Amino acid sequence: MCGMTTKSDSLDDMYDEKFVHPWMGIVANIPTIVHDGKHVADSGKKLKEDLAEKGFNPLKVHPLWNGKHGHSGFAIVEFNKEWDGFNNAIMFEKSFDLGHYGKRDYYSSRRRKDKLYAWVAREDDFYSEGLIGKYLRRKGDLKTVSSKEAEDKRKTSKLVKTLTNTLETKNLRLQEMQNKYNEATSSRSTLIQQREDMIKAYNEESKRMQQNAHDHFKKIFLEHERIAQHFQYQQRELEQREKELFQREAQNEAETKKIQHEKMMNERAALEQKKVDETVLKLAEEQKREKEKLHRQIIELEKQLDAKQTLELAIQRMKGALQVMQHMKGDGDAEMNKKMKSIEEELKEKEEELEDLEDLNQALIIKERKSNDELQDARKELITAFRDVSARSQIGVKKMGELDIKPFQTAAKRKYSAREADEKSAELCSLWQEYLRDPSWHPFKIITDKQGNSKEILDEEDKKLIEVKAEFGDEVYGAVTVALKQMNDYNPSGRYIIPELWNFNQGRKATLTEGVQHLLQKWKQLKRKRH
Numbered sequence: 001m002c003g004m005t006t007k008s009d010s011l012d013d014m015y016d017e018k019f020v021h022p023w024m025g026i027v028a029n030i031p032t033i034v035h036d037g038k039h040v041a042d043s044g045k046k047l048k049e050d051l052a053e054k055g056f057n058p059l060k061v062h063p064l065w066n067g068k069h070g071h072s073g074f075a076i077v078e079f080n081k082e083w084d085g086f087n088n089a090i091m092f093e094k095s096f097d098l099g100h101y102g103k104r105d106y107y108s109s110r111r112r113k114d115k116l117y118a119w120v121a122r123e124d125d126f127y128s129e130g131l132i133g134k135y136l137r138r139k140g141d142l143k144t145v146s147s148k149e150a151e152d153k154r155k156t157s158k159l160v161k162t163l164t165n166t167l168e169t170k171n172l173r174l175q176e177m178q179n180k181y182n183e184a185t186s187s188r189s190t191l192i193q194q195r196e197d198m199i200k201a202y203n204e205e206s207k208r209m210q211q212n213a214h215d216h217f218k219k220i221f222l223e224h225e226r227i228a229q230h231f232q233y234q235q236r237e238l239e240q241r242e243k244e245l246f247q248r249e250a251q252n253e254a255e256t257k258k259i260q261h262e263k264m265m266n267e268r269a270a271l272e273q274k275k276v277d278e279t280v281l282k283l284a285e286e287q288k289r290e291k292e293k294l295h296r297q298i299i300e301l302e303k304q305l306d307a308k309q310t311l312e313l314a315i316q317r318m319k320g321a322l323q324v325m326q327h328m329k330g331d332g333d334a335e336m337n338k339k340m341k342s343i344e345e346e347l348k349e350k351e352e353e354l355e356d357l358e359d360l361n362q363a364l365i366i367k368e369r370k371s372n373d374e375l376q377d378a379r380k381e382l383i384t385a386f387r388d389v390s391a392r393s394q395i396g397v398k399k400m401g402e403l404d405i406k407p408f409q410t411a412a413k414r415k416y417s418a419r420e421a422d423e424k425s426a427e428l429c430s431l432w433q434e435y436l437r438d439p440s441w442h443p444f445k446i447i448t449d450k451q452g453n454s455k456e457i458l459d460e461e462d463k464k465l466i467e468v469k470a471e472f473g474d475e476v477y478g479a480v481t482v483a484l485k486q487m488n489d490y491n492p493s494g495r496y497i498i499p500e501l502w503n504f505n506q507g508r509k510a511t512l513t514e515g516v517q518h519l520l521q522k523w524k525q526l527k528r529k530r531h
Helices: 007-011 044-053 083-098 103-108 131-139 145-247 253-307 311-331 334-385 405-415 418-437 463-472 474-490 512-530
Strands: 018-021 024-028 033-035 038-040 060-066 070-078 117-120 141-144 395-400 444-448 454-458 498-503
Touching: 024 083, 024 131, 044 060, 044 070, 060 131, 070 131, 083 117, 083 145, 103 117, 141 145, 145 253, 145 311, 145 334, 145 512, 311 334, 334 498, 334 512, 395 474, 395 512, 405 418, 405 463, 405 474, 418 463, 418 474, 454 474, 463 474, 498 512
Parallel strands: 038 070
Antiparallel strands: 018 141, 024 070, 024 117, 033 038, 060 070, 395 498, 444 454
16 A cells, blocks of 8 residues: 555564554543543544544544543554554554654653654553553553564464365365266266167057057958958859749749748848948947047157157156057057056156156255355455455456556546646546446447357447547557456446456466465465575
């Protein structure tokens, strides 16, 4: 941060000096007035605001009160317990030292000016008598810069080990789930092949049944034709004999009655044959209608086969085959009954196998989601760890959707004087960042290729984009479009900046493995530097 003292600069002269931690400052010589017999002064809130305006970022200001006399004229300033808080505390102390209002000035001056004196709380303050020492001992403890660094080092080492173990565990789980997924995929392929074989066998069996039915009907019609020809032959023979009987009127009456009786029986037989013929024709028509119905069902099933390629459809078709066979089993075909029973058993096995496969897939999906959640948590931890790493590092955090100010600075230098360029570039960058956050501005359009696939691309004819390119040039236009695409990819609805673990060398999102390896490398470098 511009204007801040680096950690290494702050530690050079005070590496082993003991400070009160969390970092605290002491403000002395606070003006008080007497009210109702006790000293009173302004609230700690006002002092905190004054210190914040100067850039010291205090967390809290606690005035020290004496129960008997009131305000003591002292106050304790609490800072952030991390390194940025220490940096603020040192700046706070130096600012008072530069004006000769530090600790040494306070205790050495015989006539103190009507000004505030301040310094950072150290070991002597911690063990001092009075309100200051009591407060410091109650709220903090003593810690050197070196011990603080060692503590941070231990925490970093622990975090690295935890993340490494987590990553290894997740990789093993991921590999295990991949193996199970491959097994499930192989099993699914086997089931699909079995389904195809069953469909083929079913189609062949349907064709065979149709051929058998056709042959059966053909046999019935041929038999009917043979019987009809036989009766026609008998009819002609009887008519011939009747003629002979009429010519032989001299034959006895008994023979005539016998012939008439045979004729009557033949007529009855012809009548019965006619009824049989009608019954056969009716049966043939019914069989024909059933065959057409069966044919339509087979066509419908074949259409369903073409439309759906899943294991459930195979089960439905097997059920359809069973229904057809049950309809045809009235012929008493033992082989057909046996095949129906075999298909029913196979159908039951396939349904059980399908349930097992669905249970396995569901379990794998749940495990995969849980693993993904855990990996995302680990990624968030890495992003937190790398948040303060600069972009010059190989692995760090990139803010997706944040504008790069450099193109705006270049454009501002072309249009404004050197004195105005920095201020104008900051204003322009801030203005366009607000445009990016506006959900109502969505300069994208959807296109469809020849294969019917749709995708969203930047609308280069958008009015605002045309204006920024014409007014500020290609570099600013490029920075705006890059941030737009990042915002649209990472947070199109919320339109706020998203931190992402980034590989700056290769210009892409970093993997968890890369982040952990880089963190280990930094830790090893820090370890070698300390030794």
